[in-house]
Amino acid sequence: MSDPLLRFEDGKISIGGKELFANSASLSIAPNLEVERVYGDFDQNILGAKTEFVKFAPTQGLRGQLEVSFFISAEQFTEGGNPNTISRLFEIAEGMSEQPINDNLVGRYKFDNMYLKSFSFDMSPFQIVRANASYDIYGSVEREIDRRFSKSEIDFAHSLKSFGGISASAGGQDDFEIASLKYNIVVNRKVHSHIRANEHTSINTRADGTVPVRVSVGSIEKEMTIESNEMVERLNVYGDQQKSTSPFGLSDSKIDAFLLSLQGERIARFSASGKIQSQSMNISEGQYAKGNITIKEIVK
């Protein structure tokens, strides 16, 4: 007899053995199958060869995705007084890893061989800071017993206490009032599987089948966008603010985000230092003028 429907409260979500206070998670796994049809025997009715369906043939290993949306909290991302475990968990500080994230759990299902594709969060007034992470998964999932999320006194990162700042190349942070902030880091990965490494018959004894030999880390780019009262004036073709007579020797523009809990506990700091990619200004009736500024940093 199958288990009853799993309640959200009983659906524990953990990544690399670390529990997350998620408000949604979407796990998908799919084989890559190609339909194989061949020419069959002659058929008098159509005066030609019948088409025979032979099979679905696998063309790659099992591949899936995990999209998880969660709240950043002090309890979960501060260990031993170090507030930046969130960076380590998502390997942002180290520039991502080729090693798989194992020991993952979504509801009743556990799985290994997971690799981060992107991580992002939003800060907006009076809101809890909500993050999103997206992963690629290789191999299959296994069912586990239900594990309830253990509630504690969660102290979420909160935009009321958290703050961010922007400094344009030629200006200071005081020039801007930040209304909201977005952070997004994306890693491009490549994957391949060896032939011989998967020829052993033991591969067939597990549902996982072939898993990649290497999921490499390619380019890593992070982008931060703020909504503010101002735009960057005198933006030049290099993406810098140029107030002097030379476009050379200017510093990069930078956006910082400091995440703090409602109790004022420091949780994490994120930043992007690079060139201004875009900016815009919108004014409409009944609204203040709102500017959007995006800075991109090339990590790798």
Add this chain to the structure above:
Amino acid sequence: MSIGNLFKSEYLTHVSNYSGDYQTGVDYKKFDFVYYTGDGLFYYARQDAVDGAGIFIQDNNRLSLIPDGPMTSDGQSHYILDTFNLLDVPGAEIKVGHLLNIDGSTGNNDGIYKVVDVKSDVSSLNGNPDLNGSVINVLPVEGSFKNIEPAGPNELTVTAINAEPSDNTNVWAHDEFFFDADYGSTVNFRANNYKYEYGNGYYILQPKNINSLNIEVDLKFKNRTNRETNAIVHFLENHQGQHEQDVPSPNLRYSQGISGFQWDGDSTFHPYDNTEIQSKTFYCNDWTHDLNFENDNDISVKLRNLDTSILKKLDGLFVADIDEYSNSEYYEKNDIVYNVENKKFYYWYGDQSYAGKNPTATQTEWNRNYGYHLDVNTDCWSRKFFWKPSLTLSVSQKPRLNEIGMGAGYSQIYRDGINESLLTLELNFNNRDDAEARAILHFLEQHYGAIPFQFNPPAPYERLKNFVCQEWTHTYNYKNNHSISAKFEQYPIEMSASQVDNIITPIMPIAGELLCESPVQFSIQGIGEEIKIDDRVKKRMYAKNGGDETIDVDAMVFYNDNVEFSILTQNGNADISMIIQDDLIADDFIFTLPSDTSLPFDLANKTVRMSKSYTEGLAGGEIFTVVRPDGDRYLTDTYNGVANKFFQNNRGVITSMARSQLGMPDYFAYHPRFLVEQFIENNKTNKIPAGKTAYWCVVFEGENTDRFVGVSSVNQESGSLDDIVFVDEIDAEFYASSIPYDQGYGSLLAISNSSVYKIVESLVNIYISS
């Protein structure tokens, strides 16, 4: 770089050698490559090469060997359990990557193993609390754990061995391309044929030479680390003839070119993962390296093989290890067998699995349609190309017509004979599993692009036609998923596989032909041991059936001249006493000696095993071992603790080898009976099968001749003193020989149903010494 270094092979590549010269005591990672000054060659690390660091554990009651480790993609792993939990003390610090040599096992577990994991303080290995301590998880390199071996009183030795490049091929490769390619790699086949066209669309294809079928293996390596990429490119750059011993010359001997390298078992893939292909020589002078990102490279490598002889079809050209048909084996679709009857390969076509379905039935008469072997069970076995092509297929035709140009731009087109539009089909066989891909590839290579085969194209072209396939490509898409594309060209003559085999009328088998050796020389004048006139000497005489049918020998008649010859055990001319040794089994050499009490050494009624070997000459003969039955076998009997063996030479002297060995007197004795007589009586035949050799024993009956008079001191006519004189029965005539020998003659007439000569005469001669 000095001029001297310029010519050292160490510097003849573009890729930098970051590991430099091999250093003992240094750990190397997989894909590192080193220059080994010991032999001046480069070596490439197949796996992490961890220095042994002198680690040596030798103890009893300490180490347990447990076969049941986790199953890995590299096979079954094992555990070494250190019950003392002392792997962190100096001298025993075993770590991942070490190669351990285990010696002294009483459970047949000795061998070399690679460490893949080390854990201390394990309280319950495999859920068994009795198994606790430090655990080394190992993978077999040479040998494997065959039995559980708990720590016990026997002294086990575990040594971490150093991986010197020149003597550790498990860790270092020199001439073996071991790099594991990606899915999507392809193998291209192309046959080099002469095409002879005869008009009306008729043609034949003829291989240009015995190495006409070439392959090019296009290996894809994607997303590889710099370490691996450097090793691959360096390996290829370093196999362009830099290390050849012979100086290149414009007149190369065949074997003097670049020696190439092997496509190693760690790189070959289905269905080329066989020792046949791994022993072939490959070359590479075409590769591409794309540097994509900081540690991300794509490489495409084309390996070529140039010397696969199509004469080695039986061993398999590229797809090997095909078993012979077995009547007890259950076969299923796409199984391949080699049928020894007609020396052809057959492919299981049926959807059901059966045993006992012979591919052919042997016929007594040769027939143009099927020769001597009629294909049977054709609902199971096939020699047609029966695999169905994948969608889609494009068929274009361009009929062959003649066109004549006339004035004012007018042209007239007219027919150019028959077979004006032979089909060319570009077929795809996509997403095929391992078994089907192997069968298709084997089928195509066994026709090596020149032999036509039957194929039924999709309707409306579905009439069974003959095709040849001169080029095809195999792509390994994914595990158990292969695609093959092949170009089928219609062959204008429609024939079945059996008809193709029997285009040439075979040489008809000839009737049996008896070939007897002649002359048979008992002794040679002045050479070797002499034969006296009163000796009794035997000698084997051989005959062969040189024909294709069994010969019946009806009579053997000795016509003696001046001496007496006989055939051992023969009782009358029609009593044929031939032995066909090739047709005998071991038990035929065991027999019981007659109850002749005059036999020396108490041999009467003894059961003996005669040796198969026989030595010629007067001192030669046969060995007999006294045996006693023990159930369904025979054990050697002993005499005073020594194997009770006898040797009887061709003069009849029996030597007790046991007595001789024990230093006892009277170890030999003459007996007029040859012990081999009973063996001949038991096994003699008058039939010589085709191609077989028969023998029989001719005996010189010196002491029995009634024509012997003796040595005369009187020269009766032309003789002189000490001549040997022969006279006939009535003393009417005598013959005197030259001093001091005379030659005796006899002729053996063998009468048989031989096709060429019914009667074959062999001359037997003997020199007799005074």
